Amino acid sequence: MKSLAERPVNPVVGVPVSHESAAAHVTGTALYTDDLVVRSRNVLHAWPVQAPHAHARVVALQTQPALKVPGVVKVLTASDVPGINDSGTKHDEPLFPGEVLFHGQAVCWVLAESLEAARLGAAAVTVEYQPLPSLLTLTEAIAAESFQGNQPTVARGEPDQALADAAHRFSGEFEFGGQEHFYLETQACLAYIDEGGQVFVHSSTQHPSETQEIVAHVLGLSSHQVTVQCLRMGGGFGGKEMQPHGFAAVAALGASLTGRPVRVRLNRTQDITMTGKRHPFHARWEAGFDGDGRLQALRATITSDGGWSLDLSEPVLARAMCHIDNAYYIPNIEVHGRVAKTNKTSQTAFRGFGGPQGMLVIEDILGRCAPELGLDPGELRRRNFYEPGQSTPYGQPVRHAERLTAIWALLLDRAEVARRREDIAAFNTAHPNTKRALAITPVKFGISFNLTAFNQAGALVHVYKDGSVLINHGGTEMGQGLHTKMRQVAATALGVPLAFIRLAPTRTDKVPNTSATAASSGADLNGGAVKNACEQISSRLAEVAARRLNIHPDDVRFEAGKVTGIGFHDRDLSFAEVVQDAYFQRVPLWAAGFYRTEGLHWDSTRMQGEPFKYFSYGAAVTEVEVDRFTGAYRQLRTDIVHDVGDSLSPLIDVGQIEGGFVQGAGWLTLEDLRWDVSDGDGRGRLTTQSASTYKLPSFSEMPEQFNVHLFERATESGVVYGSKAVGEPPLMLAISVREALRAAVAAFGPGGISVELASPATPEAVFWAIERVTGSRTSASGSDAASGSDAGSTPDAASTPVAPSPATPSPATPSPIPTAAT
Numbered sequence: 001m002k003s004l005a006e007r008p009v010n011p012v013v014g015v016p017v018s019h020e021s022a023a024a025h026v027t028g029t030a031l032y033t034d035d036l037v038v039r040s041r042n043v044l045h046a047w048p049v050q051a052p053h054a055h056a057r058v059v060a061l062q063t064q065p066a067l068k069v070p071g072v073v074k075v076l077t078a079s080d081v082p083g084i085n086d087s088g089t090k091h092d093e094p095l096f097p098g099e100v101l102f103h104g105q106a107v108c109w110v111l112a113e114s115l116e117a118a119r120l121g122a123a124a125v126t127v128e129y130q131p132l133p134s135l136l137t138l139t140e141a142i143a144a145e146s147f148q149g150n151q152p153t154v155a156r157g158e159p160d161q162a163l164a165d166a167a168h169r170f171s172g173e174f175e176f177g178g179q180e181h182f183y184l185e186t187q188a189c190l191a192y193i194d195e196g197g198q199v200f201v202h203s204s205t206q207h208p209s210e211t212q213e214i215v216a217h218v219l220g221l222s223s224h225q226v227t228v229q230c231l232r233m234g235g236g237f238g239g240k241e242m243q244p245h246g247f248a249a250v251a252a253l254g255a256s257l258t259g260r261p262v263r264v265r266l267n268r269t270q271d272i273t274m275t276g277k278r279h280p281f282h283a284r285w286e287a288g289f290d291g292d293g294r295l296q297a298l299r300a301t302i303t304s305d306g307g308w309s310l311d312l313s314e315p316v317l318a319r320a321m322c323h324i325d326n327a328y329y330i331p332n333i334e335v336h337g338r339v340a341k342t343n344k345t346s347q348t349a350f351r352g353f354g355g356p357q358g359m360l361v362i363e364d365i366l367g368r369c370a371p372e373l374g375l376d377p378g379e380l381r382r383r384n385f386y387e388p389g390q391s392t393p394y395g396q397p398v399r400h401a402e403r404l405t406a407i408w409a410l411l412l413d414r415a416e417v418a419r420r421r422e423d424i425a426a427f428n429t430a431h432p433n434t435k436r437a438l439a440i441t442p443v444k445f446g447i448s449f450n451l452t453a454f455n456q457a458g459a460l461v462h463v464y465k466d467g468s469v470l471i472n473h474g475g476t477e478m479g480q481g482l483h484t485k486m487r488q489v490a491a492t493a494l495g496v497p498l499a500f501i502r503l504a505p506t507r508t509d510k511v512p513n514t515s516a517t518a519a520s521s522g523a524d525l526n527g528g529a530v531k532n533a534c535e536q537i538s539s540r541l542a543e544v545a546a547r548r549l550n551i552h553p554d555d556v557r558f559e560a561g562k563v564t565g566i567g568f569h570d571r572d573l574s575f576a577e578v579v580q581d582a583y584f585q586r587v588p589l590w591a592a593g594f595y596r597t598e599g600l601h602w603d604s605t606r607m608q609g610e611p612f613k614y615f616s617y618g619a620a621v622t623e624v625e626v627d628r629f630t631g632a633y634r635q636l637r638t639d640i641v642h643d644v645g646d647s648l649s650p651l652i653d654v655g656q657i658e659g660g661f662v663q664g665a666g667w668l669t670l671e672d673l674r675w676d677v678s679d680g681d682g683r684g685r686l687t688t689q690s691a692s693t694y695k696l697p698s699f700s701e702m703p704e705q706f707n708v709h710l711f712e713r714a715t716e717s718g719v720v721y722g723s724k725a726v727g728e729p730p731l732m733l734a735i736s737v738r739e740a741l742r743a744a745v746a747a748f749g750p751g752g753i754s755v756e757l758a759s760p761a762t763p764e765a766v767f768w769a770i771e772r773v774t775g776s777r778t779s780a781s782g783s784d785a786a787s788g789s790d791a792g793s794t795p796d797a798a799s800t801p802v803a804p805s806p807a808t809p810s811p812a813t814p815s816p817i818p819t820a821a822t
C-alpha cells in the first residue's frame with residue numbers, strides 16, 4: 001500500500017468544493033428517511049403511549065380500547081416480541097418496559113392507517129401505574145449513592161504530597177448542564193419485509209450495523225436477515241448513534257407482525273422527551289499551583305448524569321477523564337469518575353463525547369484561580385501548555401505539542417489581541433453600565449474511538465466499463481460532508497476528475513460490521529478504506545496501461561482522467577480506455593477496501609495506554625459585550641486558528657469549525673434543560689420540550705465578526721492524505737465565549753476576585769454573577785436567585801483557597817467566595 005499521508009501531484013483532496021448534496025439540500029430534492037413513506041403503499045404509522053411518571057411499575061395495560069378506534073390495526077406490547085425485549089447493547093433498555101424509569105418512556109406503540117388514528121388509539125390505551133420514588137438531580141443521586149457502571153480512576157504521580165507542598169491551593173465544586181441535540185430531522189425509520197422475508201429498514205442512524213444487530217435480536221433473527229440503509233440524516237451530533245435502534249426495532253416488529261410497511265417518525269416533543277442528551281456533570285476538585293502559576297496537582301471526582309440506563313455513559317465518562325487535562329501538563333493527578341443513575345432520559349453521545357465536559361472542568365478551574373494568582377487567565381493557560389516530550393496522565397505522549405504554542409502565538413497576532421485589549425480598557429472606562437472583555441482558550445482533543453476495536457472501516461468501490469466509479473463505505477452522512485470528502489479521496493486515489501465519482505447510500509449488505517460515524521473518525525477510517533480499495537484497482541490498471549505504454553507499472557501515472565508515464569509528454573490514454581482494456585483482459589474492476597488505525601492500545605481497567613491516533617489542536621479568541629442591568633450580551637468577534645492537518649476539503653472543514661463553535665456556544669451560554677423537580681404529579685417531566693422553551697443559538701447569537709484560519713504546514717503522518725479530524729474538536733473552542741463572559745462580569749467589580757458563573761451562562765446567570773461581583777445583593781440571595789427552581793440551571797460553586805501546610809508560605813489571596821446554592 002502506498003503512503004497513507006502522501007499526496008500525488010494535483011490531488012482532488014485539498015480543493016475547496018461544495019457539499020456533494022448542497023444543491024439538493026437547498027432545493028428540497030434531497031431525500032431523507034421519512035420522505036420514502038410516500039413512495040410506499042399501505043404504510044402503517046406508529047405512535048407511542050408515553051408514561052406520565054418518572055418512576056413507576058406498570059400494573060395493568062389495557063390495549064383493547066385502542067383497537068376500537070377506526071384505523072387502528074395493532075398495538076405492540078412486550079408479548080409480541082419473538083426475540084429479546086431490549087433495544088440496547090447492555091441489555092438494560094427494555095423496548096417495552098414493565099417498570100417505567102423516566103417520564104415519557106413508551107410502554108407500548110399503536111399502529112394505524114394514519115398518524116391521527118394512531119394518536120387517537122394511543123390516547124385510548126389505559127395503563128395503571130404504581131408510582132415509585134424517583135431521583136432527578138445529580139445532587140439527589142450522589143446523596144443516594146445511585147450509580148451505575150464502572151467507576152474508573154486516572155492517576156499519575158503523588159497528588160496528595162504535591163497538593164500539600166503547593167504554594168497556592170484551591171478547591172471547589174462545579175455543576176453544569178447537558179444539551180439537547182435538536183437535529184432538524186427527528187428520529188425516523190421505515191421498515192418493511194421483502195418477498196424473500198428479508199427485513200429492510202431505512203433508518204436515520206449513525207450506526208447502521210448496530211441498528212441491524214438490535215433489530216435482529218428483537219426479532220429473533222440473524223443479522224444476515226436484516227438490512228439497514230441510511231440515505232442521509234438531517235443532523236445527528238451523536239444523538240443518532242445509539243438512540244435510533246429502539247425505534248427501528250419497533251418499526252421492524254410491526255412490519256413483521258402485520259406484513260405491511262411501518263413508519264416511526266417522532267414529532268419534536270416526542271423526540272425531546274424520549275431521547276437522550278449530552279451528559280450533565282458535577283465536579284469536586286482541589287488544585288495546587290507553584291509560585292509561577294504552574295499546575296502542580298489536581299485531585300477531582302467527576303460524576304456524570306447517565307439517566308435511566310448506561311447507553312454510552314461509560315465511554316463518555318472515560319473520554320471526559322482523558323480530556324480533563326485539555327492542553328495542560330499536570331504532573332500529579334488523581335481523577336475519579338462515576339455515572340449517576342437518575343430517572344431521566346438515558347443520556348448519550350453528543351458531539352465531543354465527554355471531551356467538552358472534561359475540558360470545561362479544567363478551564364473553569366483556571367478561569368477562577370487566575371485572579372487569585374494575580375495572573376491574566378490567558379497567561380496562566382499559556383504557562384501550563386504541554387511541551388514536547390511530555391505525556392498525558394494516562395500515558396500517551398503528546399506529539400506535536402509545539403503546535404499549541406505556535407497556534408496560540410499566531411492567533412494572538414491575527415486577532416490583534418494586544419491592540420484590542422487597549423481598546424476594551426478604554427471602552428470600559430467610558431461605559432460604567434456596559435463592559436467588554438475577551439478571552440482566549442486552547443483545545444487539545446484526541447482522535448479515535450475509546451474502544452480500540454471500533455477503529456476499523458470497510459469500503460466497496462466499483463469501476464464500470466465506461467470509467468465511472470461508484471463508492472460504498474461504512475460511514476453515514478449527517479450533513480458534515482463525509483461523502484464529499486470520500487469522493488475527493490477516491491478521485492485522488494484513482495486520478496480521475498471528481499465528476500467521475502458517485503457515492504451510494506450506506507447500507508449493511510454492502511459494507512458489513514461497520515463502526516458508528518462518530519468520534520470525529522469518519523474521514524480517517526472510511527477515507528483509509530476507500531483509498532485502499534481504489535489503490536487495489538489502480539495498481540491493476542497500472543499493469544494494463546504499462547503494457548500499452550511499454551513501461552514499468554511503477555512508472556504509470558493517473559491524473560485528471562488521463563493515464564500516462566513518467567517523462568511522457570506526447571502520449572497518454574484516457575482512464576476509460578484503460579478500464580476497457582482491463583475488462584477485456586478479465587482484470588477485476590472492483591475492490592473491497594479495509595483500514596484499521598495502527599498504534600492504538602488501551603487498558604480501560606487501568607485507564608492507561610495510547611487510545612488516540614493523534615491530537616487535534618486549536619485556539620479561539622472571543623470578545624463579548626455585557627449589559628449591567630439585564631445580563632444580556634453580544635458576541636462581538638471570534639477568531640479561530642485550528643489544526644486540521646492537510647485539509648481534505650477546506651470549505652467543508654471551515655463550515656464544521658464554524659458550526660461546532662456555535663453549537664458549543666449554545667451549550668455553554670443558552671441551552672438550559674429543565675425538569676420538573678417538584679413532588680407533584682408532573683415530577684420528572686421535561687419542561688423545555690420545544691424551541692419556544694429551549695433556547696437555541698440563532699443568527700443573533702453568532703459572532704458579529706467571525707474569522708477562521710486553518711493552521712498551515714500541519715501534515716499528519718499516518719492519516720489519509722495527511723488530514724486531521726474536524727467534527728468535534730472545534731466545539732470546545734466555544735469555552736472562550738464563557739471565559740470572556742466571566743472576564744466581562746469581573747470588569748463590573750473591583751478587580752482581582754474570582755468570578756463564579758453558572759453553566760449555561762444564560763443572560764439571567766450573567767446578571768446574577770454581576771450582582772454578586774458588584775455587591776448589589778448578598779452572596780446567598782444572589783446564589784439562590786441564580787439557581788432557580790429547576791435542576792439543570794445550578795450555578796457552580798466558587799473556588800475556595802485552602803490553607804497551605806505550615807511549611808508553605810501563605811499566599812496572598814482574597815477572602816474565600818461562599819459556595820453557591822445547589
